[in-house]
Amino acid sequence: MSKVLVCDPVDQAGIEILSQVAQVDVNTGLPPAELIRIIPEYDAMMIRSETRVTKEIIEAATQLKIIGRAGVGVDNVDVPAATRKGIVVVNSPEGNTIAAAEHALAMMLSLSRYIPEANQSVKNSQWNRKEYIGAEVYKKTLGVVGLGKIGSHVATVAKALGMKILAYDPFISAERAEQLGCKLVDLDWLFREADYITLHIPKTPETANLINAEALAKMKPTVRIVNCARGGIIDEDALAEAVKAGKIGGAALDVFAKEPLGESNLRALGKEVILTPHLGASTAEAQVNVAIDVAEQIRDVLLGLPARSAVNIPGLYPDALEKLKPYLQLAETIGNMVGQLAGGRIDYLNIRLQGDLAEIDGKPILIASLKGLLSQALRERVNYVNASIEAKERGIHVVETRDATMRDYSGSLHLLAKGSLGEHSVTGALLGDQEIRITSIDDFPVNVAPTQHMLFTLHRDMPGIIGKIGSLLGSFNVNIASMQVGRKIVRGDAVMVISLDDPLPEGILNEITKVPGITNAYTVSL
Numbered sequence: 402m403s404k405v406l407v408c409d410p411v412d413q414a415g416i417e418i419l420s421q422v423a424q425v426d427v428n429t430g431l432p433p434a435e436l437i438r439i440i441p442e443y444d445a446m447m448i449r450s451e452t453r454v455t456k457e458i459i460e461a462a463t464q465l466k467i468i469g470r471a472g473v474g475v476d477n478v479d480v481p482a483a484t485r486k487g488i489v490v491v492n493s494p495e496g497n498t499i500a501a502a503e504h505a506l507a508m509m510l511s512l513s514r515y516i517p518e519a520n521q522s523v524k525n526s527q528w529n530r531k532e533y534i535g536a537e538v539y540k541k542t543l544g545v546v547g548l549g550k551i552g553s554h555v556a557t558v559a560k561a562l563g564m565k566i567l568a569y570d571p572f573i574s575a576e577r578a579e580q581l582g583c584k585l586v587d588l589d590w591l592f593r594e595a596d597y598i599t600l601h602i603p604k605t606p607e608t609a610n611l612i613n614a615e616a617l618a619k620m621k622p623t624v625r626i627v628n629c630a631r632g633g634i635i636d637e638d639a640l641a642e643a644v645k646a647g648k649i650g651g652a653a654l655d656v657f658a659k660e661p662l663g664e665s666n667l668r669a670l671g672k673e674v675i676l677t678p679h680l681g682a683s684t685a686e687a688q689v690n691v692a693i694d695v696a697e698q699i700r701d702v703l704l705g706l707p708a709r710s711a712v713n714i715p716g717l718y719p720d721a722l723e724k725l726k727p728y729l730q731l732a733e734t735i736g737n738m739v740g741q742l743a744g745g746r747i748d749y750l751n752i753r754l755q756g757d758l759a760e761i762d763g764k765p766i767l768i769a770s771l772k773g774l775l776s777q778a779l780r781e782r783v784n785y786v787n788a789s790i791e792a793k794e795r796g797i798h799v800v801e802t803r804d805a806t807m808r809d810y811s812g813s814l815h816l817l818a819k820g821s822l823g824e825h826s827v828t829g830a831l832l833g834d835q836e837i838r839i840t841s842i843d844d845f846p847v848n849v850a851p852t853q854h855m856l857f858t859l860h861r862d863m864p865g866i867i868g869k870i871g872s873l874l875g876s877f878n879v880n881i882a883s884m885q886v887g888r889k890i891v892r893g894d895a896v897m898v899i900s901l902d903d904p905l906p907e908g909i910l911n912e913i914t915k916v917p918g919i920t921n922a923y924t925v926s927l
């Protein structure tokens with residue numbers, strides 16, 4: 402039975418789903434060294450933002466297939482290290498959108514009316530109304546940095562509060578911003594004009610310290626900044642300094658460069674600053690959503706099915722994947738065949754999508770072809786996650802071409818591999834949308850169904866050659882299941898494809914190449 406390690410607190414609804422297919426160990430707050438020690442036992446990990454899944458942990462994992470992040474941000478996972486190891490990383494892109502957006506809005510309003518400190522003062526038996534004269538958000542300008550899922554919801558609600566919305570997001574169109582009632586502007590404009598700024602971007606090398614002393618200096622002295630996205634997007638010392646010096650109006654932070662927040666200048670600040678302990682996703686509803694979303698994906702991957710929100714499998718979207726499945730199988734099979742025919746080190750792979758296949762997104766087919774190609778060298782270590790990286794690291798130059806005019810089958814795939822031992826090609830198609838047919842080998846036309854054990858020969862088409870191969874195989878007690886010859890001209894060069902019931906015994910390939918007329922022989926095992 403598979404084993405899943407749940408390292409951070411997640412809703413019971415997720416645990417129940419995982420328990421249908423795996424032994425689930427809930428073990429939160431583990432120190433890194435302990436995680437490294439126990440991770441080899443596990444097939445899957447489920448985390449939130451507290452556990453850092455470092456390269457060291459990933460390298461120590463020997464059977465880990467999936468890391469499920471019950472939330473959005475995967476910046477606490479070394480995704481490149483996971484990808485390299487063929488481990489799928491999934492998240493829940495929408496499960497906590499509303500929770501995070503509402504927390505940002507709550508922070509904005511609390512900041513405007515000093516609610517946290519006013520509340521504390523009443524609880525401390527004071528009644529100080531003069532101290533807490535706030536500001537209205539109505540008719541003020543809100544600058545939304547990052548108009549993705551959370552930023553869009555914040556903008557929509559803020560619009561209903563009567564705010565004017567400016568947005569900065571280099572990856573969305575002005576039309577999309579307009580639909581949301583926002584004006585798309587550049588960052589400097591937003592910094593200059595906004596009365597409130599709210600951040601809804603991922604933490605990336607580009608966004609780290611986006612709000613630094615220089616940026617703060619461009620803002621209005623009354624601006625209030627909300628960060629419910631990621632710590633490290635704001636330079637915390639520069640922010641504390643700006644609040645203290647009255648260069649900005651205030652800030653509300655849910656996330657910090659280092660969590661839990663340690664020693665910090667922010668703690669000493671007054672009512673202008675609100676700090677919450679990373680609570681954006683902490684609603685009952687969001688926790689049920691993300692736990693179910695991610696647990697279902699872990700369950701599926703453990704059952705050998707695809708994950709719907711993998712962050713490190715490029716181009717494999719669930720709907721497209723379902724339609725493409727037979728073609729992925731085809732690509733993997735002929736990738737595997739051409740890899741074995743080419744043998745040795747492969748330097749170049751041309752993937753030609755033909756007929757109907759020329760019309761579709763080729764990326765998943767390309768990945769499947771590479772997985773097949775590398776499967777001899779890497780066995781089960783290669784999968785859809787790491788096939789592209791492995792190919793790149795091996796220096797395989799991959800070229801995708803398309804030819805919609807090739808219409809012998811509705812859609813076919815031609816792979817040509819060049820390597821240290823020469824050049825080979827295989828074309829395959831689907832018969833009746835499911836059954837794989839090999840339709841050419843080294844450009845010789847054939848029509849064979851791939852089988853587990855196959856023998857290919859390149860030979861001169863001449864009388865007696867088939868008989869000689871047949872008796873040679875017979876003398877080694879190898880049974881032939883089927884045989885086919887492909888040739889372009891009579892008595893010219895030809896290819897023979899023989900399906901065998903058993904694997905070819907050691908040494909026999911050498912004997913076959915000694916038969917007069919045979920130029921080369923190859924075995925392929927699928």
Ligand SMILES: NC(=O)C1=CN([C@@H]2O[C@H](COP(=O)(O)OP(=O)(O)OC[C@H]3O[C@@H](n4cnc5c(N)ncnc54)[C@H](O)[C@@H]3O)[C@@H](O)[C@H]2O)C=CC1
Nearest residue numbers: 474501547548549550551570572601602603629630681682
């Ligand atoms: N505080 C909390 O508990 C929570 C925090 N989050 C965080 O909120 C952030 C946003 O999440 P979603 O809206 O779900 O993500 P999303 O992917 O839907 O939106 C992010 C947006 O940022 C934009 N973006 C990327 N790089 C940018 C850049 N350099 N400058 C400006 N815009 C850029 C993207 O185009 C995208 O539109 C993430 O960092 C996520 O981790 C999410 C949930 C809960």
Ligand SMILES: O=C(O)C(=O)COP(=O)(O)O
Nearest residue numbers: 449450451472473474682
């Ligand atoms: O989903 C996200 O990106 C979050 O930041 C939520 O973090 P959490 O799951 O509450 O630790």
